[in-house]
Amino acid sequence: MLEAKGLMVFYENMLALNNVSIKCADNQIVGIFGANSAGKSTLMYTLAGIILDMQKKEAMAGGERITMMGEIRYQGEEISHLKPSLRARKGIILCPERRRIFKESSVIENLRIGGYLASAPQAKKTLAYVFELFPTLKHLQKRIGGFLSGGEQQMLAIGRALMAQPKILLLDEPLLGLSPLMQSNLIHATREICNKMQIAIIVTEQYARPVMPIVDYAFILENGSAVLEGTRQELMDNPDVRSAYFGIEES
Amino acid sequence: MAITTQRRKERIDRGINVRTEGIYALMSIKELSYLAAPRLVLIVGLLILPLLLPDMYWKRVITITCIYAFLALSFDFLAHFVGLVSLGGAFFVGIGGYLAAIANTYWGFPPWLTIPFAALVGGAVCTLLLFPCLPLRGVYFAIVSLMYPLFSARVIEALDIFGGTDGIMGIDGFSNHFVEEYAPLGLLLIALFAIRRLVTTDFGLVLRGVKDNDQAIRASGMNVTFYKSVAVYIASTMGCLSGAILVHIYMWSGISLFALDFSILPIAATVIGGSGTLIGPVLGCFILVPISELLRDFGTLRIVFYALILVGFIIFRSEGLMVWGQRKYHQFERWTQI
Numbered sequence: 001m002l003e004a005k006g007l008m009v010f011y012e013n014m015l016a017l018n019n020v021s022i023k024c025a026d027n028q029i030v031g032i033f034g035a036n037s038a039g040k041s042t043l044m045y046t047l048a049g050i051i052l053d054m055q056k057k058e059a060m061a062g063g064e065r066i067t068m069m070g071e072i073r074y075q076g077e078e079i080s081h082l083k084p085s086l087r088a089r090k091g092i093i094l095c096p097e098r099r100r101i102f103k104e105s106s107v108i109e110n111l112r113i114g115g116y117l118a119s120a121p122q123a124k125k126t127l128a129y130v131f132e133l134f135p136t137l138k139h140l141q142k143r144i145g146g147f148l149s150g151g152e153q154q155m156l157a158i159g160r161a162l163m164a165q166p167k168i169l170l171l172d173e174p175l176l177g178l179s180p181l182m183q184s185n186l187i188h189a190t191r192e193i194c195n196k197m198q199i200a201i202i203v204t205e206q207y208a209r210p211v212m213p214i215v216d217y218a219f220i221l222e223n224g225s226a227v228l229e230g231t232r233q234e235l236m237d238n239p240d241v242r243s244a245y246f247g248i249e250e251s
Numbered sequence: 252m253a254i255t256t257q258r259r260k261e262r263i264d265r266g267i268n269v270r271t272e273g274i275y276a277l278m279s280i281k282e283l284s285y286l287a288a289p290r291l292v293l294i295v296g297l298l299i300l301p302l303l304l305p306d307m308y309w310k311r312v313i314t315i316t317c318i319y320a321f322l323a324l325s326f327d328f329l330a331h332f333v334g335l336v337s338l339g340g341a342f343f344v345g346i347g348g349y350l351a352a353i354a355n356t357y358w359g360f361p362p363w364l365t366i367p368f369a370a371l372v373g374g375a376v377c378t379l380l381l382f383p384c385l386p387l388r389g390v391y392f393a394i395v396s397l398m399y400p401l402f403s404a405r406v407i408e409a410l411d412i413f414g415g416t417d418g419i420m421g422i423d424g425f426s427n428h429f430v431e432e433y434a435p436l437g438l439l440l441i442a443l444f445a446i447r448r449l450v451t452t453d454f455g456l457v458l459r460g461v462k463d464n465d466q467a468i469r470a471s472g473m474n475v476t477f478y479k480s481v482a483v484y485i486a487s488t489m490g491c492l493s494g495a496i497l498v499h500i501y502m503w504s505g506i507s508l509f510a511l512d513f514s515i516l517p518i519a520a521t522v523i524g525g526s527g528t529l530i531g532p533v534l535g536c537f538i539l540v541p542i543s544e545l546l547r548d549f550g551t552l553r554i555v556f557y558a559l560i561l562v563g564f565i566i567f568r569s570e571g572l573m574v575w576g577q578r579k580y581h582q583f584e585r586w587t588q589i
Binding site: 008010012013060061062065067069 | 257259260261262263525569570571574575578589
């Protein structure tokens with residue numbers, strides 16, 4: 001469905017992504033794991049096209065020059081020069097790191113903004129689904145976004161992304177700063193979204209352990225390069241992954 | 252796309268920038284001149300400018316340009332290093348101008364005394380009046396600083412104080428043309444280099460911190476309002492200084508000192524020169540003010556040319572001249588294979 005080949009991103013002279021190739025099939029959850037500065041967020045920005053926007057802003061302010069190379073194919077079509085708004089219309093929806101909800105709008109307003117491009121019946125249906133998935137949000141509809149707790153904000157961010165009718169959902173560090181209970185709730189919700197809505201999901205995370213149970217395929221990034229990839233079982237069986245990402249020492 | 256033929260342009264710092272940060276190890280005349288040349292070009296260029304222009308009219312234009320340059324410098328300092336967008340250039344000019352006029356005509360101070368008096372006291376008056384909106388974040392400072400000059404002009408008109416609409420006449424001029432030409436230029440250069448130095452000191456770091464994240468500054472145990480008011484005092488002192496000089500050049504002080512031009516033109520100059528460079532806005536004034544004089548024959552049509560220049564800059568070189576120039580001077584570019 002989505003396939004990126006040989007992605008290279010430079011922030012001025014710093015190499016952020018080095019020849020990264022990833023792919024994600026229909027109705028599949030793909031995990032991308034890596035430490036800070038591995039290039040996870042840059043990869044997400046590149047897939048969603050936000051990087052083109054950053055590139056333009058930096059160029060206008062005379063700041064860093066961002067260079068991108070490689071190709072991104074989505075449903076067989078080359079999209080690496082497509083603006084983020086057009087990619088979103090095609091169904092590539094990013095749920096950004098640190099949530100970035102509209103802090104001064106209420107929960108229901110946030111969700112309605114997300115559903116701006118959807119048709120009215122679609123939006124209504126998705127809204128009902130979001131409330132079914134996250135019942136907490138239903139009770140907080142009138143609450144201003146900025147006053148929600150971290151977990152509620154993350155639910156809202158995912159809900160907002162779903163309202164935009166994604167065909168492929170990019171979740172950038174959805175578990176950042178959440179309690180273990182909330183983490184497991186969100187992870188189960190992610191699996192459910194994938195099954196129910198029949199969409200592909202790419203999720204990035206620093207800690208592989210909570211996310212690993214739901215992913216079908218995963219990539220491991222280190223210093224901007226994809227060093228390892230495989231299905232869940234292949235990675236779980238790999239001794240390097242076991243020690244580096246699960247803390248399991250081989251006897 | 253084939254990967255083998257791809258290349259990108261990279262920016263490399265010139266050698267002397269790389270070797271040390273801040274403290275330069277100077278090895279040769281070439282390196283010494285690399286550092287000193289831009290500063291010398293500016294200083295010498297500004298100082299010989301009045302000599303190159305034989306015409307009294309153009310010498311006067313240069314002096315007026317200096318007045319605007321002070322305001323642009325103060326705008327850039329507040330906007331880029333403290334995060335306060337000031338639309339009150341006219342307010343600073345007006346307060347400084349009227350104070351100098353009053354000190355000169357009512358109390359008989361000579362110009363060399365009225366100018367520092369108006370700058371220091373005027374800065375205090377402006378800071379005091381702007382103080383109520385300093386603890387607030389957001390648009391309040393901009394709005395209040397825009398309102399004060401309109402308000403002051405109407406008060407002077409309505410109450411008929413300080414000469415009312417006629418203004419205060421009979422103010423002493425400068426003793427000779429040499430002083431009139433070089434006092435503003437010299438003071439401008441001093442102010443420029445002083446502010447450049449100031450923003451790199453610890454105090455300047457705190458100010459930039461206030462702009463980025465005032466909550467973090469508060470959490471570090473510093474009083475944000477205090478730092479903001481000191482910055483406003485510095486900026487308004489420069490504005491009042493320019494106002495006082497202007498009054499002694501025109502030998503007249505009136506409510507046109509509160510005209511909107513003094514607020515708007517420095518902002519336009521900052522856009523053209525490149526905000527955050529300090530020298531950029533000064534350079535912007537030296538471009539905009541003379542152009543505005545050249546276009547005087549076109550009457551009100553000059554506003555159109557003016558607007559076109561501005562829009563052109565925003566579209567094609569929105570970073571500003573000096574940001575672009577400094578990058579070209581300090582870095583070079585070359586193509587690299589990937």
